[in-house]
Amino acid sequence: MTDLDEIDRALLAMLARDATTAAGAMGKALGISQPAAWRRIRRLEEAGVIRGRRLDVDRAALGFGVTVFLGVKLATKGRVSIEDFERAVKAIPEVQVVQHVLGLFDYRLRVVARDIADFERVLRRRIMTLPGVGQVEANVLLSEEERPGPIG
Structure with missing residues (x-):
């Protein structure tokens, strides 16, 4: 299990709502830089917490x-x-x-x-x-x- 802090959880919640949200916008909303947000997202992907981003199609x-x-x-x-x-x-x-x-x-x-x-x-x-x-x-x-x- 990966240890998640408040910022990690907030990033995951933002991505769960809209996986197309830019790292810069997420960073700004959370008070961190775009590179810091992107590094955290990459770390979550590498740890297997984020397995991918899916397209939500209206069947x-x-x-x-x-x-x-x-x-x-x-x-x-x-x-x-x-x-x-x-x-x-x-x-x-x-x-x-x-x-x-x-x-x-x-x-x-x-x-x-x-x-x-x-x-x-x-x-x-x-x-x-x-x-x-x-x-x-x-x-x-x-x-x-x-x-x-x-x-x-």
């Missing part, structure tokens, strides 16, 4: 108005390798997130689709034909609020 604006979380239980874990399932599911472009989890299901998938009919097509033609798929449970996303989570 609905791109025509993907439906998000579904799928719980997937593999039918026979011994006969189909987990690697085969993971490789096949990661090749489906509508599957945005693949999580290997403990519990009732073996995997949790985040799937985007244009509408419910499009989701049904993806489910029937792509997901249900994956190697080892047994039980599947779908939960349609109604609303979502993203939070940056604890920093520090």
Whole structure:
């Protein structure tokens, strides 16, 4: 674990709100120089605290108005390798997130689709034909609020 001071936490909070904020603007807001802010950001990246900066795309604006979380239980874990399932599911472009989890299901998938009919097509033609798929449970996303989570 990396020790973070107040300035590090403030930089992380600013980047969590807007990863495009310039180091000079962050430094000015925090009372430090642009080079000092940049050095701190680089140190946080090198320490693995900052793993990258991502583009936040509005899926609905791109025509993907439906998000579904799928719980997937593999039918026979011994006969189909987990690697085969993971490789096949990661090749489906509508599957945005693949999580290997403990519990009732073996995997949790985040799937985007244009509408419910499009989701049904993806489910029937792509997901249900994956190697080892047994039980599947779908939960349609109604609303979502993203939070940056604890920093520090």
